[in-house]
Amino acid sequence: MAHSALWLVLLHWMFLQSPSKCNNLTQAELQELEMISTWVITRSFPCSATCGLGLRTQELCPTGGNRNISSTSCKMRTIRCLDTWQCGLKTQTTTAGQRLVLDCLEEVMEAMGRFAFVVSWRFAPGIITSDDSLFSRYEALSLDKVVLDPLREEDSGTYRCDVLDTGKRRVKRMYKGVKVLSPKEVSLDFAKGLIHWENPESLFPNTTSTGNPYPSSIVRNMALISVSVSAAIAALILLLLWGFYRITLRRTAQLSQNNV
Numbered sequence: 001m002a003h004s005a006l007w008l009v010l011l012h013w014m015f016l017q018s019p020s021k022c023n024n025l026t027q028a029e030l031q032e033l034e035m036i037s038t039w040v041i042t043r044s045f046p047c048s049a050t051c052g053l054g055l056r057t058q059e060l061c062p063t064g065g066n067r068n069i070s071s072t073s074c075k076m077r078t079i080r081c082l083d084t085w086q087c088g089l090k091t092q093t094t095t096a097g098q099r100l101v102l103d104c105l106e107e108v109m110e111a112m113g114r115f116a117f118v119v120s121w122r123f124a125p126g127i128i129t130s131d132d133s134l135f136s137r138y139e140a141l142s143l144d145k146v147v148l149d150p151l152r153e154e155d156s157g158t159y160r161c162d163v164l165d166t167g168k169r170r171v172k173r174m175y176k177g178v179k180v181l182s183p184k185e186v187s188l189d190f191a192k193g194l195i196h197w198e199n200p201e202s203l204f205p206n207t208t209s210t211g212n213p214y215p216s217s218i219v220r221n222m223a224l225i226s227v228s229v230s231a232a233i234a235a236l237i238l239l240l241l242w243g244f245y246r247i248t249l250r251r252t253a254q255l256s257q258n259n260v
Contacts, residue, residue: 003207005146016092020159025107035100037062037063038062038063039060039061039062039063040060040063041058041059042059042061042074043058043066044056044057044058044059044062044194045057045058047081047082047083048081049081049083049106050083050084051083051084051085051086051087051088051164051174052082052087052171052172052174053080053081053082053112053163053165053170053171053172054081054082054083054086054111055078055079055080055081055111056078056079056080056081057076057077057078058076058077058078058079059074059075059076060074060075060076060077061073061074061075068174080112082171085170085171085172085173086173087172087173087174087175088130088174088175089128089130089175089176089177090174090175090176090177091176091177091178091179092176092177092178092179093179093180093181094151094178094179094180094181095180095183095196096150096152096153096180096181096182096183096184097150097151097153097183097223098150098151099147099148099150099151100145100147100148100149100151100178101145101146101147101148101150101151101153102145102146102147102159102161102176102178103115103144103145104119104121104145104161104163104172104174105119105124105144105145105163109163109172110144114144116166117144117163117164117166117169117171118163118164118166118168119144119161119162119163120137120145120161120162120164121137121138121139121140121146121159121161122135122136122137122138122159122160122161122162123135123136123137123138123157123158123159123160124136124157124158124159124160125154125156125157126154126156127157127158128157128158128177128179129158129177130158132160132174135160137156141180141198146159147249148178151180153180153182155178155180156178156179156180157177157178158175158176158177158178159175159176159177159178160173160174160175160176161173161174161176164211228259
């Protein structure tokens with residue numbers, strides 16, 4: 001038994017020490033490889049989700065087998081894709097008393113199966129942030145989404161959701177900042193304000209616009225103020241010129257007396 005083991009060790013050592021040679025394939029072997037048919041990816045489309053799990057469509061076409069391959073022989077397939085699991089911070093402003101739903105899985109992951117993922121929520125009250133040290137565990141009644149109905153002012157803050165697959169791999173992290181305003185407060189929305197200013201009828205709903213969006217009294221007051229300011233500036237300039245002229249006359253008279 002010991003001699004057999006020794007011979008095996010010697011044979012293994014001789015095999016490792018022997019120079020390995022890479023033989024070229026023969027013509028028959030090449031022809032045999034050409035007869036093997038397989039599928040190759042000819043086109044691959046972008047992932048349907050910029051962050052988190054998404055779907056990617058690929059086109060596969062057959063190759064090999066010494067047969068004519070046309071585009072009709074190709075087929076399409078859909079696979080999972082993940083460009084990045086970090087979705088960043090998104091904010092939204094809403095009014096107290098409304099219903100707000102924060103969805104973490106969204107449409108694509110819902111189609112893959114809601115129970116194929118583990119979703120956890122964390123909450124940073126009263127602040128919009130992505131600093132993970134400020135978050136504490138948040139118990140959501142529905143694991144894949146947070147439903148705030150009715151929405152309260154103390155619900156303001158940042159909600160963070162983490163999604164893990166069945167292999168405990170993180171596939172998504174998303175931050176959603178929520179600003180809750182009282183119904184009496186005015187939302188400083190620049191886009192809506194610009195639309196109101198560009199549409200005079202929204203500012204004065206009981207009046208009709210006839211080419212001049214401002215009342216005549218405002219235009220008259222603005223004109224009077226402009227004329228008054230212009231007259232005051234003109235009078236000041238005239239006084240300065242007159243004073244400069246008087247100073248010049250006095251210096252000229254003094255020079256004449258000194259010469260005499």
